[in-house]
Amino acid sequence: MPGKLVRSSRIGQALLGDPSDGIDPYLPANGNLGYRVSRYDLTLEYKVSTNRLAGVATLTAATVRTLGRFSIDLSSSLKVERITVNGKRPARYTHRNHKLNITLATDLPAGGGMTVVIKYAGNPKPIRGQWGDVGWEELTEGALVASQPNGAASWFPCDDHPSSKAAYGISITTDSPFMAVANGVLKSKRTKAAQTTWVYEQIEPMASYLATIQIGSYTRKTLGTKPVPIHAVVPPRLRRNLDLDFAKQRQMMEVFVELFGPYPFPEYSVVITDDDLEIPIEAQAMSIFGANHCDGTGWSERLIAHELAHQWFGNSLTLSRWKDIWLHEGFACYSEWLWSERSGGPSAEAQARKYYGRLASSPMDLVIGDPGPKYMFDDRVYKRGALTLHALRKRLGDNDFFDLLREWTREYRYSSVTSADFTGLAGKYSPQPLNDLWHHWLDEKPLPPYPVF
Numbered sequence: 119m120p121g122k123l124v125r126s127s128r129i130g131q132a133l134l135g136d137p138s139d140g141i142d143p144y145l146p147a148n149g150n151l152g153y154r155v156s157r158y159d160l161t162l163e164y165k166v167s168t169n170r171l172a173g174v175a176t177l178t179a180a181t182v183r184t185l186g187r188f189s190i191d192l193s194s195s196l197k198v199e200r201i202t203v204n205g206k207r208p209a210r211y212t213h214r215n216h217k218l219n220i221t222l223a224t225d226l227p228a229g230g231g232m233t234v235v236i237k238y239a240g241n242p243k244p245i246r247g248q249w250g251d252v253g254w255e256e257l258t259e260g261a262l263v264a265s266q267p268n269g270a271a272s273w274f275p276c277d278d279h280p281s282s283k284a285a286y287g288i289s290i291t292t293d294s295p296f297m298a299v300a301n302g303v304l305k306s307k308r309t310k311a312a313q314t315t316w317v318y319e320q321i322e323p324m325a326s327y328l329a330t331i332q333i334g335s336y337t338r339k340t341l342g343t344k345p346v347p348i349h350a351v352v353p354p355r356l357r358r359n360l361d362l363d364f365a366k367q368r369q370m371m372e373v374f375v376e377l378f379g380p381y382p383f384p385e386y387s388v389v390i391t392d393d394d395l396e397i398p399i400e401a402q403a404m405s406i407f408g409a410n411h412c413d414g415t416g417w418s419e420r421l422i423a424h425e426l427a428h429q430w431f432g433n434s435l436t437l438s439r440w441k442d443i444w445l446h447e448g449f450a451c452y453s454e455w456l457w458s459e460r461s462g463g464p465s466a467e468a469q470a471r472k473y474y475g476r477l478a479s480s481p482m483d484l485v486i487g488d489p490g491p492k493y494m495f496d497d498r499v500y501k502r503g504a505l506t507l508h509a510l511r512k513r514l515g516d517n518d519f520f521d522l523l524r525e526w527t528r529e530y531r532y533s534s535v536t537s538a539d540f541t542g543l544a545g546k547y548s549p550q551p552l553n554d555l556w557h558h559w560l561d562e563k564p565l566p567p568y569p570v571f
């Protein structure tokens with residue numbers, strides 16, 4: 119029974135925060151033990167001209183063991199002004215190296231409710247790491263947040279681990295007439311004097327790195343209404359380019375819904391910043407592109423498909439550990455090839471052959487099922503991850519392969535996932551064991567022979 123298989127693999131997975139669980143070895147400084155956050159309420163004020171952020175964060179959590187001390191991730195660039203836990207001041211706290219360590223006056227029992235309120239302010243700046251600068255970043259006029267993998271603490275206190283998924287309420291007040299966009303559905307917009315408050319509600323569970331705020335001189339345009347509203351948030355000067363570069367956004371959505379199952383969120387937005395960006399960025403129910411991706415030439419169509427695919431693979435289904443990054447990037451890359459195939463471009467087979475050739479002449483010193491933190495965003499993880507799916511598709515045949523993708527997104531909707539979850543589910547669709555396929559493509563360094571079946 120398929121359902122049984124899925125459930126048993128979930129039971130084997132320790133809850134993050136449980137004492138038997140560990141912190142991700144790829145990001146050992148991030149994430150925290152002893153509690154689980156179910157909701158963040160962020161009430162923020164941001165001054166564009168001075169890059170000043172002030173906020174009150176309310177974390178609604180539950181303890182998973184008796185708790186006398188616990189930690190929260192928060193950038194050292196932000197200064198904490200006040201903390202309460204269940205309405206009381208803690209005995210003491212320290213804040214250094216992007217970590218807030220809180221000691222309670224009285225222990226909290228296991229399984230108890232915990233409400234942490236943190237008032238803080240400062241000049242947010244990105245968190246520097248081996249993947250460059252991530253998190254809150256000032257634009258020429260405005261701000262953006264691009265946190266993958268560990269930038270969330272640059273702008274709010276959080277349990278910064280991808281398997282720590284929670285609901286969010288985000289209220290952001292900034293200078294009029296700037297537009298402020300955050301994850302979720304816009305619930306209200308209020309202008310008072312020279313400031314506007316935007317209130318968003320994100321009810322589907324979200325990993326902290328996918329939480330975002332985008333502020334700029336933008337206008338909003340609706341690109342489509344089915345199956346969900348699709349919005350573009352764009353600087354007025356780029357509106358004409360938008361019509362050319364994002365002309366196929368709606369068809370892309372239709373094709374991916376057909377191939378992957380229902381789009382997982384109530385809306386989808388693309389934000390185009392007035393500045394150039396090196397690469398586009400995924401956030402929950404939103405993708406962020408630079409002005410350079412919207413130059414009227416259509417060159418970024420592949421990237422537009424890639425980012426949309428992350429809404430299923432990465433955002434609804436989110437890795438439990440960064441070592442399984444191919445579950446995000448391999449799938450998003452394969453979605454580029456699928457879009458190409460479905461929109462009259464080169465077939466997935468042609469793309470697979472092309473990139474197989476490139477991989478064959480690249481160093482084979484990576485295991486894509488566990489590439490190591492330094493190489494987790496290496497292009498070989500993307501391309502070989504996509505080729506792994508292509509090999510699987512050839513083994514299963516199109517009908518079963520796409521049925522599997524739809525069952526994957528349905529069974530694990532809004533969940534945390536591992537490679538074993540996917541390979542376990544895929545096994546159901548094959549009369550023969552698939553172990554050799556996974557072993558050669560995911561666990562070994564040499565490139566396996568090109569898949570022919």
Ligand SMILES: [Zn+2]
Binds near residue numbers: 428447450
């Ligand atoms: Zn990606």
